[in-house]
Amino acid sequence: MSSTKATLQLSENIDDNGDITAKGADRLVETVAEFASIARTSGCGELMAFATSAVRDAGNSDDVLDRVRGEAGISLDVLSGEDEARLTFLAVRRWYGWSAGRILNLDIGGGSLELSFGGDEDPDVAYSLQMGAGRLTRDWFREDPPGKRRISALRDWLDAELVEPTKHLRHAGEPDLCVGTSKTFRTLARLTGAAPSSAGMRVERTLTASGLRQLIAFISRMTTADRAELEGVSADRSRQLVAGALVAEASMRALGVETLRICPWALREGLILRKLDTDMGGELVVTAG
Structure with a gap:
């Protein structure tokens, strides 16, 4: 088992309109792409990618999620x-x-x-x-x-x-x-x-x-x-x-x-535990909050 972390601080990269800034979105895309690459080279069989509060509440959430999907090739599921x-x-x-x-x-x-x-x-x-x-x-x-x-x-x-x-x-x-x-x-x-x-x-x-x-x-x-x-x-x-x-x-x-x-x-552990309750396969969890 291995663990890799990155601090995005998306909640501090919100502008006065409630949107994630370009800098914050760039950092999110880069980090998700990097972690997806780590998953592939590590032989990860399944990728679980989730976003939390900062993405969920941002006014431009849909646009940012589209960028991540298009540029990093990963679809982030937004947790309530x-x-x-x-x-x-x-x-x-x-x-x-x-x-x-x-x-x-x-x-x-x-x-x-x-x-x-x-x-x-x-x-x-x-x-x-x-x-x-x-x-x-x-x-x-x-x-x-x-x-x-x-x-x-x-x-x-x-x-x-x-x-x-x-x-x-x-x-x-x-x-x-x-x-x-x-x-x-x-x-x-x-x-x-x-x-x-x-x-x-x-x-x-x-x-x-x-x-x-x-x-x-x-x-x-x-x-x-x-x-x-x-x-x-x-x-x-x-x-x-x-x-x-x-x-x-x-x-x-x-x-x-x-x-x-x-x-x-x-x-993170809760996500893994819930997944393991229904599927015992291996996975990498990425959270973006």
């Missing part, structure tokens, strides 16, 4: 937000098993926030909200570092937007396990003291609400370049880190969560 939440929940369930009981899962992507809850492999409640770290960075933070008033305004907006979905999630029942998935949560956990990735996937990692609040007070005063110097923060993620942390903080506060377990599996 609810599908993202449900597939990620499946991955979390399979990682922790049935003994975990009822699971509440939070996942922060570049374009959207997914929230899901349930006691089975398919969640009872699933939401996808336009609260991704890249999207909010683009829409809210023009200064580097962001100003205190802007941070306060974003906190208030997040709290208001989360009222209805989190009310439904809380009414669905009390979770036995609260989980965070995605690179954003892994990075936040690392910055608050969790073990590094080199320690392995099976090391238990957690993120606490108190640790997160302290971290936000620290990183919100730093520039993007300074945040990129922090251990565990990649240069291509440092710009989104403050917005991602604020989304995590607001979600945990709205749901009354004090501690999250960090799951190493997320959407």
Whole structure:
């Protein structure tokens, strides 16, 4: 088995009209073509290519998908937000098993926030909200570092937007396990003291609400370049880190969560698991979010 990743940051490559920029579209086409080539040379028998929030919500989504199909020779299937939440929940369930009981899962992507809850492999409640770290960075933070008033305004907006979905999630029942998935949560956990990735996937990692609040007070005063110097923060993620942390903080506060377990599996693994449930053939998964 091999793994190859590329960071596109499409959610930050959206213009004022809500369209993916030419630069973003070029990068997407190039990356999909590159990964398709890797699949062919690796002897991959089946290619699964999916797009998520940034492509799904873009005003020129159809045009961009046509470009990918025509220039890279690959048809991207666009996942709905609810599908993202449900597939990620499946991955979390399979990682922790049935003994975990009822699971509440939070996942922060570049374009959207997914929230899901349930006691089975398919969640009872699933939401996808336009609260991704890249999207909010683009829409809210023009200064580097962001100003205190802007941070306060974003906190208030997040709290208001989360009222209805989190009310439904809380009414669905009390979770036995609260989980965070995605690179954003892994990075936040690392910055608050969790073990590094080199320690392995099976090391238990957690993120606490108190640790997160302290971290936000620290990183919100730093520039993007300074945040990129922090251990565990990649240069291509440092710009989104403050917005991602604020989304995590607001979600945990709205749901009354004090501690999250960090799951190493997320959407990609959910896609693979769902495919394996119906077809045991090998495949390469490409996601463009």
